[in-house]
Amino acid sequence: MSKQRVTRRQFLNYTLTGVGGFMAAGMLMPMVRFAVDPVLKHNAAGDYVVTKQKIDEITNEPVRVDFSFEQKDAWYTSEVTNTAWVYKDENGEIVALSPVCKHLGCTVDWNTDATHPEHFFCPCHNGLYTKDGVNVPGTPPAAPLDVYPYKDVDGYLALGKAEPRKGA
Amino acid sequence: MKWVSKDMDMYLGAKEYVDTVVLPLLPISFGDDLKQTASMTEFISLLTIPLERQFKGRLMMLPGYTYLKSDSDDSRLQVIKHWETEFKKSGFKHMIYITSDSGWRTIEDKCEGTVIWLPSLPLENMDEKYRNSILEDQIGQLIHLFVKKWQNND
Ligand code: FES
Numbered sequence: 138m139s140k141q142r143v144t145r146r147q148f149l150n151y152t153l154t155g156v157g158g159f160m161a162a163g164m165l166m167p168m169v170r171f172a173v174d175p176v177l178k179h180n181a182a183g184d185y186v187v188t189k190q191k192i193d194e195i196t197n198e199p200v201r202v203d204f205s206f207e208q209k210d211a212w213y214t215s216e217v218t219n220t221a222w223v224y225k226d227e228n229g230e231i232v233a234l235s236p237v238c239k240h241l242g243c244t245v246d247w248n249t250d251a252t253h254p255e256h257f258f259c260p261c262h263n264g265l266y267t268k269d270g271v272n273v274p275g276t277p278p279a280a281p282l283d284v285y286p287y288k289d290v291d292g293y294l295a296l297g298k299a300e301p302r303k304g305a
Numbered sequence: 306m307k308w309v310s311k312d313m314d315m316y317l318g319a320k321e322y323v324d325t326v327v328l329p330l331l332p333i334s335f336g337d338d339l340k341q342t343a344s345m346t347e348f349i350s351l352l353t354i355p356l357e358r359q360f361k362g363r364l365m366m367l368p369g370y371t372y373l374k375s376d377s378d379d380s381r382l383q384v385i386k387h388w389e390t391e392f393k394k395s396g397f398k399h400m401i402y403i404t405s406d407s408g409w410r411t412i413e414d415k416c417e418g419t420v421i422w423l424p425s426l427p428l429e430n431m432d433e434k435y436r437n438s439i440l441e442d443q444i445g446q447l448i449h450l451f452v453k454k455w456q457n458n459d
Contacts, residue, residue, distance in 0.1 A: 241319055241362025260452045261363035262322055277322075 185288050185295040190223060192294050195231060199224040199247045199257075199268070202233075204296060221285050221296055222247055222257065226269070234270045235283035235299040245282070257282065270302075307357055308368050322362060325451075326397040328388060329353055329369035330404035330420075341425075342374050345405035348425035352403065355444045360451060365397070378412050389417050399454060403447075421450065 143151075188204040199222040208217045221233045222245075234257070236244045243261035250258035250265070256273070257266040265273035270282035283299035306312035306323070316323055331346040350369065357366040370388070372381055385402070392400050400418025402409070405425035413420035423443060428436050 238362060241315065241322055243362045244359045259362075260455070261360055 185286075185290070185297045186219075187290045187293050187295040188221075190294040192231070192289055192292055195223055195225050195294070197225055197227075199234075201236075201247075202294065202296075219296075220244070221299075222282075223294065224268075231287055231294070232269065233285040233287050233294070233296055235285060237283065237299075238264050238278055239272065239280040239282065240264050240277040306361055306364070307366055316365065319362070320396065323365055324397060325360070325364040325399040325401065325455075326367065326392050326395075327353070327356070327364055327401045327403065328367045328418075330402050330406060330409060331369040331371045332374040332404075332406040332408070333371055334374035336375070338374060342406075344427070344429070345425045346371075348405050348428060349403055349423070351428075351440060352423070352444060352447065355440075356447055356451075359444075359448055363455075364399075364401075364451075374406070374408070378408070381408075382412050382415055385416050385418075392418075401451075401454075419454070421447070423447075 186204050186206045188202050190200075190202045202221045202223045203218055204221070205216055205218045207214055220236045222236055223231065223233045226232050236246075236257075238245050238259040238261065240259065240262060243259050243264075245257045245259045245264065245266065247257055248254055249260070250256065250263075253265055255268060257268070257270065258264070259266075259278070262277045264278040265276045266278065266282055267273060270284065272278040272281055281302045283301050285299045286297040288295040288297070306316055329349045331349060332342040333346070334342040346369070353366055353369075357364070370384065372384070389400060401421060402416065402418055403421045403423065405423055407422065407424075409420050410422055413422075426439060426443075428439075431439065
């Protein structure tokens, strides 16, 4: 009959390893979470932001729609204001364009250049885009304006994250 | 572009398109006009953010030049001259200073660049909506000024 007696030394060994492992896990877990967190957070940024623009008030004429949301940059939260140019195209489809010029990032305006009416115009280096946001060849921008995906939220326009398109 | 390393990559790749440099002039005083200089600095700093956003690809928005309100005209002017030499060496065609400090009005003619003076507004006492609409209005005017300046190429 073997007597499997646990000696005092063994007992201490077991308990210390157990407790130590527990403590190590306690320390490591938050660190892992901390490292993975930004990755998880990223998906949340794809959410739609509801604007003050009523959908049935959108016309054929592009209007500026500003919308603000909280943005988390690592540990720092700030309020960001974005802008969209919004109108209905000839098929009655809503178009929401990003105002950020695809050349070097200035903000484009609708219909402000007297020599090119009914165009989006960038005052920085005279970039031009047609109403559908496509860049006019021969001007600095090399790609069309980004497009916001949109949703109808109780009659109000909600915008997602602007997405790039193929060049003209 | 702003004075951050990410934007400098863009600047280095597109220098020929960035012909305008903006230097906010920000007064500081610990005397009687402590609050006044603080609100001037606050006001101008608030305006620079949307201005930079509007013209990101053409202007370089520098962090401001902070000086003591008690500095003499001459010493401030000398600093500006020094900046201007450097700006021109770096290929900037338009040099613009924006400030709320009326102390620059007496020496603006001696600067080669343009001093845009905007009286600071008592933003702290306004409710947010009113404040935003006032700021938007000011920014609109600034934008207009810049575009005009570029058109006239002066
Ligand atoms: S940034 Fe718009 S044309 Fe250059």
